Amino acid sequence: MRRDGILLSLLLSGAGFMVLAAPENPAPPDSFDRQLEAEVLKIERHAAQETPDKETWLAGQKESRRELAEMLGLDPMPARGDLHATKTGESEHEGIVVENLHYQSSPGLYVTANFYRPKEVNGPLPTVLYFCGHSDKTKDKISYGNKTGYEHHGVWYAKHGFICLIIDTVQLGEIRGAHHGTHRMDRWDWISRGYTPAGVEAWAGIRGIDYLLTRPEVDGKKIGVTGRSGGGAYSWWVAALDERVACAAPTAGITTLRDHVVHKCVYGHCDCMFMVNGYQWDYDRVASLFAPRPLLIVNTDKDPIFPVDGVFDVFRRTREVYGMLGAEKNLGLHVAEGPHADLQPLNTGEFHWMLRHLKGESAMATYDGAAVKSIPMEKLRVFEKLPENQRNTTIDESFVPLAAAPSPENWEKSEGDLMKALREKVFASWPDTAAPHLEPAGRIAANGVVAEKYTLRPMGKGTEPTLDLYLLQPDGAVDRKQVVLHVLDSAGWTAFEGRYGPVFPTLFPGMEKQAAKPTAVEELIGSGVPLAFLCPRGEGPHKKAGTDKDQIQLRRSFYLTGATLESWQVWDIRAAVNRLRSLPGFKDSSVVIDASGAQAVNAVHASLFEPGVNQLDLRDVPSSHLDKGAPAYLNVLKYMDIPTAAAMAAGKRDVTIRASDPAAWQDAAALAGSAAGGKHRFEILPLSEP
Template sequence: MKSLLCLLLLPLSLHAGRFPEKTPDSPGARMLDGYMRQQTAEIEEAGGLKDIQTVEDWQRKAPEYRKQLAEMLGLEPMPERTPLQATKTGELKGDGYVIEKMHFQAVPGYYVTANLYLPDKVEKPLPTILYVCGHAVVEKDGVRLGNKTGYHHHGIWFARHGYACLIIDTVQLGEIRGEHHGTYSKGRWWWMSRGYTPAGLEAWASIRALDYLETRPEVDKTRFGVTGRSGGGAYSWWVAALDERIKAAAPTAGVTTMRNHVVDGCIEGHCDCMFYVNTYRWDYDRMVALVVPRPLLICNTDKDDIFPIDGVFNIYQNVRRIYSLLGQEKNIGLQIAEGPHKDLQPLNTGAFHWFECHLKGADPMAVLDEGAKKSLQPEVLKVFTELPKDEKNTTIDQTFVAKAAPPTPPANAESWDKQRQSWMQSLTEKVFAGWPQTSTAVPLTKDNSLENEGLQMTAYDFNPDSSFRLRLHLVHRAGLRAEDLELVALNVLDQDGWQDFQKTYGSKFASLFEGPRAEQSDEAALASEKKMFQAFKWGMAYVCPRGIGPTEWIGSVKAQTQRLRRFYLLGQTLDSMRVWDVRCAIQGLKQIPGMDKTPLWLQAHRDMAVHGVYASLYEDGITRLDLHDVPTSHEQSPTYLNVLKVLDVPQAIAMAASKTRVILYSADDAAWAYPNATAKNLQWSNKQWQIRKPVN
């Protein structure tokens, strides 16, 4: 027989220390570091509790905050409370307690495996603890036993001390393997576009667990408490904040500040279940405060690398102020134990004492008679003998948060205007809310200009925010002034486009290029460009959004992944901020003297083409879009928060085509059925919307 493998109570994604991976230094990396610090400071200023100064402030804001949290967890509106189909599969008796092995369905097909701990004699309804589990991997012979088995000692303690206690498995570490690591290591960036986080799934499982407990005669549904550690600490926050049936909470090692996560690198120690989709750009004290005024004990150790004590104490102090405003400071506590990120007895004792006082009314000076000790083999707590064939745990991320329903093409201009306005409002409020809140155009600064072989190139710089500096190159026939140009085409470059641009112009205008140089020159491409400029009074502008070309940041796959996840915590994505960069480049071009009335085209490939589409929705004066190799859905790329809850790429292109001429180069007409039908129904001209065969 194979030995029992129990990697208990260790977070699956725990990194080696608090600090982010060291990556090669570069201008782009320094800009990115400054940007993360600046954005964190913005959230600290506006996304926490500083605007709550009176009782009235809190009473007015708290319902709005609770609704926003539900939305950011994918729970607004709340899913339907479908039948739980609760099923008991076995029972185990111990010294003073009984354990029921059972499961329920939080949504049809999503099985939550659980153990219910009860005293062996129940004479009246009991105070009841919902225990939500952290990341404990428990397997035997390749069979999942569930992380509930790693925390069984908590359930036994509660049952032997007069409580009912339900310990529930998480989707990733239950008996049926789901997923928490979508963006952490699985490349499922569409989770962000979908507005999905497993944190919402765990919150919903916890809410449904309370629904189940209310059906049990042994349970006093007026005395619910919740606790759990690490991941379970986070889920304790979610359910306590959302569901006021929770009367006392003792989350353990489940929260810290945005600064710890983004600047200090703690995000690298956490999978996606720890984070809501931060649409409203919150810091974490705002979420914690939603437990106010109910009894709340914040538990942590002093040497926890992924929930550092400085951040935990900062949150405690900020939330304690709200308790004090409401005259309820007695209801908040802080339990700090010496040690690392582990399931330590002093932490457990603090939580036990808290519930004794706040769910039973025990004397605060009373001494607990014993701690929680492991006494069972994990396999005896297993719920299933055979996994259900209709389970959806393994694919629940694809359905839990619904995409926007495929829209019907508009029948007339009136219905189109209404639809378009609705989409624009949602894009502004839910997808691109992380953009800088400024109404002034970003200034463009001329760096230098050179002439060579009958061409003139001018380099301009602009700052789309206080941390990044981007460069825009403008090329045209030598001897022409900007006001002489009859057309300017803005080329939005990805990394491949930047390499091609360097190969074409880099050898002739090297001093105007920043960043690594291309190793080769493409003389044939340059000759073709020169021929075009000789024939037409055109200008070609080129820009790389942040993280590309001159501002590229490099490093391992892990380092690049964690950078993308930092944007997510800040209520942005790298892609959404690249749309902002394109907007700023458009604004900058129009500030060049003599170019405010010059027709402007925008052309781009791949993800940059989609960025150009969305930028065109917010910027006026774009005469034409040329779009090449366009992804057909945000399920592929690019990634913007919540966008699939609003629309998809074909609808965005239709919106763009209602403002400006759009030429899409594609061999797949079927993928663009929506803009095709919209153009037909609204009788757009053939010039306004065209699909052409790809250019070789």
């Protein structure tokens, strides 16, 4: 088996359920793994310290729901407009009726669905909203929707006196959108947007309940939610957010943050499984929001992407909340033997829970008949022709609104608000009290230059990661009023190592001494200014070893802990600035940062928090976090984009930006004029200009 994981397409009962496996035989933990585990432990410890009493917990539920909605891109909630619910077909099947229908959760955002009911309905019935997992149901290039992979659940419920609405997802519905933005589509802008398809699925479910309440067959006080795998996750979101849900039985849709990040279950999940974790929650907090209503947690014992030990942990922590509320009888755990699959033993627990808590049957109640697939998917198709006004395929571009650039007239107030947003919503994972540590790692004096290498620990003494910080300055009397910090990406590191490694080989592992390159040394001596060089974590010698998939899942793992790799790179730059000025002779030095590409954007944001930076010299700077290659920061586009950050930086220092499209920076120049008040220079130059 490949070490970096395998993609399995398991055809279970003909449903085409897709299971993405975690890596097999993973490499030993490295510095990144240890940092991520430390972040998870920090979140776990913070949660363990929260021990509210019953009254405090109940009083905080509203705010907790708001926080979850925010992390799903649903705060404020989208407008509840006309659903435009439309029935496109109806058929009878073994004593039940199935309606094919669609509604719009938001204008142009279609939800295709099947509505199952008994043939004879004499009054409002208990109702189940069923969320589908990743079942790929296509034939002759027509998508029939993953709802057709779970039709046996709807049939069972209708035969046993329930109403059941089964809804398609945005990824595998009849109109195909996307769930795999960060997993395999290189859509890191989703993180910067604060977008997750989990929010789209949660909103589809909430609006599905709105639709159900328009139907006379539905008892609005007896609505349950369930679903498997991805559908289990959407059940959690809707159950936690919507108090109209009376009963829930999510199946194979939850485990701990530790499982996802430390045990690498994140490899096996698309983005629909995750909130944008700005408040740094563990997943039992989502589960506990359903308390004290009846909740059954359902899983198998051999599920590789929702490991049963993690499920036990979620159950245990959730049980503490139910116990505190005096409602432990309303919480259940059903574990069946088997893999990650839609198994009958799982269904048994789900069905029994709904019978008990929606129909009032006893714990000893029995029922006849398993859930058996019996309806051809062609009969469940909603659209013969897809609507031209659909937004499903591009909903990631509009679901979470982008912030507009502030106006010069309101700049003073806007700047304060934006700094607050950066601290609380974008870089909230940064520690409050960390003291970066710097220790000598080597020194060479050669060719009229003193080269020093330091080990920088951005998180403090004895912590990881460890980064290499180089300081080069002319031997002898040096003017240290200014030091230039070059922030290097991987390409920059290669050039730096090739330029100075042969001159100072003992400071560069594996480098052999060669004849000095005159230009390298002469330019350094001629400048008369000390030069520092830093590769932040994730770049050059500090890049994670492994495959491209490992690099992707590393970035996703940071995202799950409420940060991004790039936001920690910003912290690394801050730490380097801070520690450079702690060196003998540099206490009063001003720092010039030289950087390009994504590291230029990181440098801009680092300067906002480090007053010791008095100049930015930046090249090839992306003009938006939407650009390929731009750094991803959690939620940043809800508040600002890169030009606004550059204008904020220009309020306290000189800024020079060399860009391929200078016109994209004109609004920033206007803002910078307001910010600087004429005290600092803000230059936008063509990239070709030296």
